[in-house]
Structures are given as C-alpha cells and as structure tokens.
Amino acid sequence: MYGLTACAFCGKLKIMNLSIPKSRLLIACTMACLLAPSVAWPREAKSPPKAALLSILLPGLGERYAGGRKSAKFFLFTEGVFWTGLFAFQKLNTTRENTFRAYAATRAGATAGKRPNSHYDRLSAYDSIYDYNARLQYVEGASSMPLPETPDNFWEWDSQASRQHFRTLRSKATWARTRGFLFAGALIFNRFASALNAANIASKTRATTTVATNSRGDLQVQLRFRW
Numbered sequence: 001m002y003g004l005t006a007c008a009f010c011g012k013l014k015i016m017n018l019s020i021p022k023s024r025l026l027i028a029c030t031m032a033c034l035l036a037p038s039v040a041w042p043r044e045a046k047s048p049p050k051a052a053l054l055s056i057l058l059p060g061l062g063e064r065y066a067g068g069r070k071s072a073k074f075f076l077f078t079e080g081v082f083w084t085g086l087f088a089f090q091k092l093n094t095t096r097e098n099t100f101r102a103y104a105a106t107r108a109g110a111t112a113g114k115r116p117n118s119h120y121d122r123l124s125a126y127d128s129i130y131d132y133n134a135r136l137q138y139v140e141g142a143s144s145m146p147l148p149e150t151p152d153n154f155w156e157w158d159s160q161a162s163r164q165h166f167r168t169l170r171s172k173a174t175w176a177r178t179r180g181f182l183f184a185g186a187l188i189f190n191r192f193a194s195a196l197n198a199a200n201i202a203s204k205t206r207a208t209t210t211v212a213t214n215s216r217g218d219l220q221v222q223l224r225f226r227w
Contacts, residue, residue: 045205051198059190062198067205075194082186089180096173103169107162110155119153124167128156 046066055062060076063069097114104123105112126132133146147153157163 046202048199048202051202052195055194055198056191059194062194063201066198066202068198068201071197071201075190075197078190079187082183082190086180086183086187089176089183093173093176093180096169096176100166100169100173103162104155104166107159107166108155108157111152113152115152120170122147123155123157124163124170127160127163129154130156 051062051066053062054065055075058076059079060072060074063072063075100120101110101112101114104110104120108123108128110123122129122132126135129147129149133149136144136146157166
C-alpha cells in the first residue's frame with residue numbers, strides 16, 4: 001500500500017515510496033506497520049572503518065563482521081595459502097644456502113659458517129683468494145687493499161667445474177629467496193584488498209532516507225536499504 005514494496009524471496013527490502021498528503025502521513029505509516037508485518041527489515045548496520053581494520057589484522061575477519069561470509073572464506077583461504085608459500089620458500093632458501101656453503105667448504109676450503117653476500121660473490125667470480133687479490137692489485141695498483149688471507153676469507157677451488165656448480169647452487173637459493181619475497185608482498189596486498197572489500201560490504205548495510213515535496217505538494221518519503 002502507498003508504494004510500500006518488499007521482496008521476501010530475495011531477502012532485500014527495496015525502495016519504499018510514500019506519496020501522500022501531509023495530513024495523512026502518520027496514519028499511513030501506522031497502517032503500513034500493522035498490515036505488513038512480514039516485511040524483512042535489514043540487519044544491523046556495520047561500521048566500514050571497523051570492518052577495514054579487522055581485515056587488515058586478519059583478511060576475512062572484516063568480511064565476517066560485515067556479513068560477507070563467502071568473501072570471508074575466500075580471503076582466509078588465500079591468507080593461508082600465502083603464509084604456507086612464504087614458509088615453504090624460506091625453508092627451501094635456508095636449505096639451499098646450507099647446501100652451497102657446505103659445497104664451498106668441501107671443494108674450495110672456504111669457511112662453512114655464514115658470510116656476507118660479497119664473500120660468496122667473490123667465490124663465484126674468482127678461482128681463489130690469490131686470484132682475487134692479484135686482480136685487485138692489477139686494477140687498482142699501489143692503492144689497492146688486498147683481502148687478508150685469513151681462514152674466514154680463504155678459498156681455492158679445486159676446478160673450474162666446481163666453481164661453476166657453486167654458482168648454480170647459489171642461483172637456486174636466490175630463486176627460492178625471491179619467491180619468498182613475492183609471497184610476502186602477496187600477504188600485504190591480500191590485507192589491503194580484504195580491507196577495501198570488507199568496508200564496501202559494511203557500507204551496504206546502512207540505510208539512507210530522503211524526504212521531499214513532490215509537484216502535487218505531497219510529502220514523499222524514500223527509504224533505501226542496501227546490503
């Protein structure tokens with residue numbers, strides 16, 4: 001009556017237009033409430049900022065709060081996948097780093113302990129510490145500062161093939177570390193995407209009301225629910 005429409009099958013309360021004279025507004029509202037008890041009113045409005053914050057803390061949590069159960073499951077699933085990938089590649093990187101360090105210790109007499117990347121760069125590029133120092137002196141001359149021949153700095157490959165294999169092993173470790181960084185980036189992106197999605201879902205639970213006078217001088221009330 002008076003333009004009050006509701007859809008019980010899709011679960012959405014559509015736009016309600018009340019176009020009546022001002023003197024009958026109170027009577028019309030009362031009759032609408034009494035004669036339409038089956039109208040499905042929307043659930044409690046949710047806060048978009050709160051939904052976004054919850055999703056930043058844990059993707060899917062904000063959707064759960066806002067009522068988006070399907071998207072909540074999706075973001076929780078992707079969060080689990082990304083964490084699994086990150087841990088897996090970190091573990092793989094650690095294993096491969098231990099492998100190439102052990103290989104260098106066996107084939108080049110290098111220290112098995114962890115050293116800076118610059119040390120492994122030299123192991124990849126030169127056959128020995130003597131070769132590296134000779135090259136440094138040739139390029140820089142008297143101003144060069146040769147690498148001290150200490151046990152921590154020492155290496156001397158038993159063959160060119162061993163050095164090439166070391167480079168391959170190190171490249172595999174670098175590949176695993178890079179993939180780990182990609183999963184770390186995916187975790188950050190997943191949080192922002194979930195926050196935006198949760199805020200959008202929460203914003204649709206809020207009602208908007210418009211009151212205006214139409215061309216006939218009647219008072220028109222428009223109530224819109226979105227969720």
